[in-house]
Amino acid sequence: MSFYNMVQSEKPATLLEIWEAISTAFTHNQNEQFQITDPRHGDFTVHIEQYADFSVMNNIYQPRQETLHIPIRPQVPSLLMSFCLSGKPGLSGDRWEASYEANQALFNVFPARNSTYVLPANTQHEDLVIKLEMHTPFLEEFTSDSDDQLSNLLYKATIHEESLHSLQGNLTIDQTASEILAGIQKCPYTGKLREVYMESQVKLLLVHQLSVVHRLQHSNKPDTTAKLTKADQEKLQELKLYLESHFLEDHSLQSLTKQFGLNLFKLKYGFKTLFNTSVMKFIDDKKLQYAHLLLQQENVTVFQVADTLHYGHYNNFSAAYKRKFGYSPQLLRKG
Incomplete structure (x- = not known):
């Protein structure tokens, strides 16, 4: 029974048919889209x-x-x-196994050997997987520069079929990766334009993940994500959502630690690890983005914007704006 027959058939799917459908989709290189809904085995x-x-x-x-x-x-x-978006799927092979959960990523060479995809019961698992075939022009483009550290990292992995990152040491999906993944999932284009867009996003994602692995491998500092529990990461996600709509309020690190039940270390280094920016820089960036919108309104002066954003002095606002956008706020008003 093929994927498409299985979807259209009124006969309940057997476990073997479900296995065959998912296994074939995972290992064969072709466009596929199917849904299996079975009252006994799941969706x-x-x-x-x-x-x-x-x-x-x-x-x-x-x-x-x-x-x-x-x-x-x-x-x-x-x-x-x-990239795991929900649940806790896993992979296992000869003498190794790995699992990851929401907001975690795996980045590895997948050898041409039999393995097993593990899906725990009574849980919804969602993941987004980018599979790049080895020894293709796409990857060779990244390994051609012998003087580049990221190229060398990828070259060694593809030639020797070695893992880029320990299967037991999952990566955190940071803000940059999240934005690229969102672009891939919500790509608005079709046809050739979609192909060009998707290729560019996959290249961006590959370079970013390589840089993350390289940084972890060459850093003397421990990966702070190892010190963050799932509850800590959820609190930091809540904090980020809160700041996105409360950036005009007067915040201090001390007040935020009390409000979200985090100690100062987890607040500072946890936020930096998950979102690749500090708490205060995140707030400042939100303020300046808001300022940029306000300055496009003709009835608002630069001084009023600086006051709205609680900058102590106009010159401080002007300097911060210029650092972010490359030109002064007065120049925007003149334009």
Whole structure:
């Protein structure tokens, strides 16, 4: 029974048919989109877009009664960038296993050897997976510069089929990666323009993930995400959402630690780790973006904007604005 027949058939799907559908979609390079809804085994949605040298997979699985162990048989070795959006899916192979949860990523070489995709029961799992085939022009473009550290990092991994990052050391999906992933999921284009856009976003994501791995491998400081519990990360996400709509208020690090139940270390270094910026710089950036909008209104003066944003002196506002946008606020008003 094919994927499409399975979706259209009124006959309940067997576990074997579900395994075959997901396994084939994961290992074959072709466009696929199917949904399996079975009252006994659960709901399974797979959407795959195949391009010349890579594929983009967005999967949502919700097994009901039992954990599913789906055999995966890759035809060729690939580089996988996997991003967990919900749940806790896993992969296992000969002498290794890995799992990741929401807001975590895996970045590894996936050898052409049998492995197993693990989906725990009674949980909705959603992940977005970018699969790049090894030894293709797409990856060779990144490994051609022997003097570049990121190129060397990728070259060693692809030649020796070694993991770029420990399977047990998951990466955090930071703000930059989140924005790129959102662009991939919400791509508004079709046809050739979509192909060009998706290729550019995958390249951006690859460079970013390489830089994150390189930074972790060469940093003397421990990865602060290891010190952040899931509850800590949820609090930091809540803090970010709060600041996005309360940036005009007078905040201090001390007041925010009390409000969100975080100590000063987790507030400062946790926020920096998750969102690649400090708390106060995040607030300042939101203020300046708001100032940029206000200055486009003819009935508002530069001095009024500076006062609205609670800058102690007009010159401080003007200097901060110029650092961010490259020109003074007065120049915008003249334009």
